[in-house]
Every structure is written in C-alpha cells, then in structure tokens.
Amino acid sequence: MRTLIKNGTVATASDLYRADVLLEGEKISLIGIDLATMVGQVDRTVDATGKYVIPGGIDPHTHMDMPFGGTRSADDFETGTRAAAFGGTTCIVDFAIQPQKGALRAGLDEWHKNAEGKACTDYAFHMIVRDVNKESLAEMDTLVKNEGVTSFKLFTAYPGVFLVDDASIFRAMQKTGENGGLICMHAENGPVIDVLVEQALARGETAPKYHALTRPSRLEGEATNRVIALAEVAHVPVYIVHLSAKEALAEVREARDRGVAAYAETCPQYLFLSYDNYEEPGFDGAKYVMSPPLRPKGNEESLWAGLKLDDLALVSTDHCPFCMKEQKELGLGNFAKIPNGAPGVETRMALLWDGGVRAGRIDINRFVQITSTAPAKLFGMFPKKGTIAPGADADVVVWDPDKEIRWSAKTHHMRVDYNPYEGRLTRGAPTHVFSRGNLLVENGQWVGKTGGGRFVKRSARAVK
Numbered sequence: 001m002r003t004l005i006k007n008g009t010v011a012t013a014s015d016l017y018r019a020d021v022l023l024e025g026e027k028i029s030l031i032g033i034d035l036a037t038m039v040g041q042v043d044r045t046v047d048a049t050g051k052y053v054i055p056g057g058i059d060p061h062t063h064m065d066m067p068f069g070g071t072r073s074a075d076d077f078e079t080g081t082r083a084a085a086f087g088g089t090t091c092i093v094d095f096a097i098q099p100q101k102g103a104l105r106a107g108l109d110e111w112h113k114n115a116e117g118k119a120c121t122d123y124a125f126h127m128i129v130r131d132v133n134k135e136s137l138a139e140m141d142t143l144v145k146n147e148g149v150t151s152f153k154l155f156t157a158y159p160g161v162f163l164v165d166d167a168s169i170f171r172a173m174q175k176t177g178e179n180g181g182l183i184c185m186h187a188e189n190g191p192v193i194d195v196l197v198e199q200a201l202a203r204g205e206t207a208p209k210y211h212a213l214t215r216p217s218r219l220e221g222e223a224t225n226r227v228i229a230l231a232e233v234a235h236v237p238v239y240i241v242h243l244s245a246k247e248a249l250a251e252v253r254e255a256r257d258r259g260v261a262a263y264a265e266t267c268p269q270y271l272f273l274s275y276d277n278y279e280e281p282g283f284d285g286a287k288y289v290m291s292p293p294l295r296p297k298g299n300e301e302s303l304w305a306g307l308k309l310d311d312l313a314l315v316s317t318d319h320c321p322f323c324m325k326e327q328k329e330l331g332l333g334n335f336a337k338i339p340n341g342a343p344g345v346e347t348r349m350a351l352l353w354d355g356g357v358r359a360g361r362i363d364i365n366r367f368v369q370i371t372s373t374a375p376a377k378l379f380g381m382f383p384k385k386g387t388i389a390p391g392a393d394a395d396v397v398v399w400d401p402d403k404e405i406r407w408s409a410k411t412h413h414m415r416v417d418y419n420p421y422e423g424r425l426t427r428g429a430p431t432h433v434f435s436r437g438n439l440l441v442e443n444g445q446w447v448g449k450t451g452g453g454r455f456v457k458r459s460a461r462a463v464k
C-alpha cells in the first residue's frame with residue numbers, strides 16, 4: 001500500500017516545513033516537495049492543504065482492562081485503543097501488573113492475552129512491581145533483556161494494594177540502575193493518606209470531595225522528594241507519573257537543576273480541571289476521583305510553566321475509566337470506595353492543541369514533543385516511533401488545526417458513560433490517522449481493522 005500525503009505542513013519536535021510525505025507499506029519512505037511527479041502510481045492520496053502532518057500520539061500511561069477498586073477499568077484494549085486512534089494517538093504504553101504473590105511473567109502473559117488480537121493501535125507495556133523479592137528482581141532483568149519491557153512502576157501509595165516499602169523500592173531501583181531500565185513512581189504518601197481518610201470517614205465526611213481533601217499536595221511533594229532521593233542513591237533514572245501538584249514539580253525541578261536524571265509527566269486533567277469539579281452537585285464529584293486528585297485552581301499555571309521549561313517532559317493521560325453507573329457508584333456513601341481513575345485517552349491531543357497551542361502556551365513543535373517524541377525517546381521507541389522521518393513507522397496523523405469537537409459522552413468513543421469535559425468545545429483534531437501505514441480514522445469515521453495493533457518491544461538505556 002502506497003499513500004501520498006500532499007501539500008501539508010510537516011511538524012516534528014524540531015521542525016516545521018511544507019512537504020509531501022510518502023507512506024509505503026508500514027513505513028514512511030520519502031519526504032519532499034512535489035513528490036507526486038516523482039513517485040508515480042500510489043494507492044491513496046490525501047490532500048493535507050492547510051493541515052499539519054504530525055507523528056501519531058504516544059500515550060505512555062494507560063490502564064486498559066485493569067482490575068482495580070473492586071471492579072475493572074471500562075475500556076479494554078479494543079475499545080480503548082480505538083478511542084485513542086479517534087483522538088490521534090497511535091501507540092499506548094499500558095501497565096501490566098504483577099499478581100499478588102505471583103511472578104512478573106504471569107502478569108506480563110495476562111496483559112499480552114488481553115491485548116493481542118484486540119488492540120487497534122500498537123502498544124507496549126510497563127510492569128507494575130508489587131512484590132520485590134529475589135525472584136522478581138531476577139525477572140526484572142529478563143523483562144528488560146528479552147521481553148522489551150524496560151520500565152517498572154512502583155507505588156508509595158495504595159497501602160495493601162500496590163504500596164511497597166522504601167527498602168523494596170530501593171532494591172528495585174538498584175536492579176533497574178544495573179539493567180538500564182527506567183523506574184516510574186506513583187509518589188503520594190499512602191500510609192499518611194490512609195490516616196486522613198480514616199479520620200474523615202469517622203467525622204461523617206463521605207462525599208467525593210473528601211477524596212481530594214484527604215490527599216494534600218504536600219504529601220505528593222514529600223513522596224516525590226523521597227523517591228528522587230532514593231533514585232539518586234541507587235543511580236537510576238526516575239520518572240514521576242501523573243504529577244499533579246506544584247509542590248511535586250518543585251522537587252523535580254530542584255533535582256533536575258542539580259543534574260539528576262529525574263523526569264515527570266503530567267496529565268490533561270491537572271491542566272484543565274481543578275478541585276472545583278469535586279463541588280459539582282450530588283455524586284458528580286466522583287467523576288474526578290483519581291489519584292493524585294485534582295488540585296486547587298491556580299496550580300495548573302505551575303504545570304504549564306513546567307511544561308514550557310521541560311521540567312515536565314510530556315503529557316500522558318492515566319486513562320483509567322470507570323462508569324458512573326455501577327462502578328463509581330460503589331463509593332456512594334464512602335468516597336474511599338470510589339474506584340480511582342478517569343477517562344482521557346481520546347481527549348488528550350485535542351485539549352493540548354486547543355488549550356496549549358491555540359492558547360499560545362506552547363508552540364507546535366512542543367506539542368509534538370510532549371504528545372509523541374518525548375514519550376518515544378524516554379520509553380525506548382525512538383526513532384521507530386515519535387517522529388516523521390524516512391524509515392520510521394508510518395504512524396502519521398493529518399491534523400486539522402481548526403476542526404471543532406464538542407465533547408460529550410454521547411459521541412465520544414471511550415466505553416464510559418461520562419466525559420470529564422462534557423460540553424467543552426475544542427478546536428484542532430485529526431482528519432486522518434494512520435497506524436503503520438494503515439488508515440484507521442478518516443474524517444471522524446472508523447475505517448481501520450480491529451486487532452491490527454502490534455506489541456512494541458522497547459529498548460533499555462533510552463532516557464534522553
């Protein structure tokens with residue numbers, strides 16, 4: 001299959017120029033001016049006049065089909081990656097989970113089973129380590145060397161579920177420092193949060209907003225400081241996931257200013273929503289119950305500054321949807337039982353274009369960097385993914401800078417019964433989404449193949 005995308009403006013993390021792009025088979029084969037006369041017969045021509053040609057989005061933080069909070073995240077690999085593609089994302093990195101008292105291998109096998117033949121876009125896995133012992137430490141090496149799973153997430157949050165103690169975190173960090181992988185940290189002080197939760201419930205404070213009020217920013221800052229210190233001593237690069245609070249950002253910035261290999265992502269919900277959403281009527285605040293929680297208005301300004309200065313390397317989604325009906329409702333009368341997580345895999349690119357590029361907060365190159373190139377580089381997929389270049393995978397999006405979307409649960413493609421941005425209008429959306437040369441989405445219609453996504457083995461020692 002040969003596709004010629006003509007008359008567009010190619011945007012990468014570093015360049016912006018008018019050119020045609022030829023996709024041949026699964027790869028980008030040629031970039032140049034007036035290719036039509038030179039390349040002869042093609043199977044498809046897309047006129048990208050007035051549009052940008054950008055690398056497909058890479059979302060390095062999703063949870064498809066994830067057992068959590070007494071239920072399972074509502075999108076599986078089929079519905080979640082299809083929704084991702086509608087939003088311009090052509091690769092996700094999902095979190096496989098070590099079963100309690102089980103082997104990393106068992107968790108990895110389970111995630112492969114969940115994704116294979118279902119995913120509509122390419123996908124990769126991080127591994128969540130919840131039991132650090134001799135066997136799992138040895139398995140970490142195997143995953144990096146043989147399985148293309150080169151990043152590990154550990155938690156200082158969720159006691160009894162995912163939390164591991166500092167000594168275990170440190171051992172896993174040392175091991176990862178040796179094998180060339182990357183440590184991802186969920187940094188909140190879980191044990192202290194549990195005390196605050198217990199005290200709030202004892203006072204009869206059961207509404208969704210108390211989820212946020214029992215997870216203060218200071219405890220995200222404290223845990224971020226601690227895990228960066230541990231990583232420094234262990235000589236391993238560390239990546240803070242879903243950073244929400246300016247206190248945590250200050251810790252990342254301080255470390256980076258000293259030359260420490262500390263990286264962080266934030267998510268659209270921390271840029272575009274705030275604590276005020278928890279004050280929505282009735283039980284609606286449950287839509288926004290996620291960890292870390294949304295922060296008070298004004299906090300987002302620090303995050304935008306962090307994105308500008310690269311103290312925040314990229315924007316992922318932490319896509320972890322639970323329906324209001326039957327899932328979030330598990331926490332009616334007790335906020336601590338509301339499953340933690342929110343949808344976002346489809347909305348990320350449009351929100352960042354509209355609220356970032358159009359609003360003058362970031363330029364187009366930075367948009368490409370934080371949605372595609374930085375995730376590809378940090379997580380060992382560059383230059384196969386994350387750029388427009390000859391030889392790269394033809395994961396290509398034709399992006400209309402003016403196309404409007406009015407977001408609604410009635411029309412979005414994520415399998416969840418609410419949208420955190422219900423009614424919001426964004427400008428800027430994909431018209432064509434290619435995954436390894438295969439057209440998945442054309443002018444808002446699904447034209448792709450279900451299950452065409454492939455597992456991506458990632459490289460170690462990839463941090464920039």
Ligand code: URP
Binds near residue numbers: 291292318
């Ligand atoms: O609330 C969240 N973030 N749910 C997903 C699990 C996690 O901690 O990333």
Ligand code: ZN
Binds near residue numbers: 242291
């Ligand atoms: Zn987390």
Ligand code: ZN
Binds near residue numbers: 061062242319320
């Ligand atoms: Zn997450």
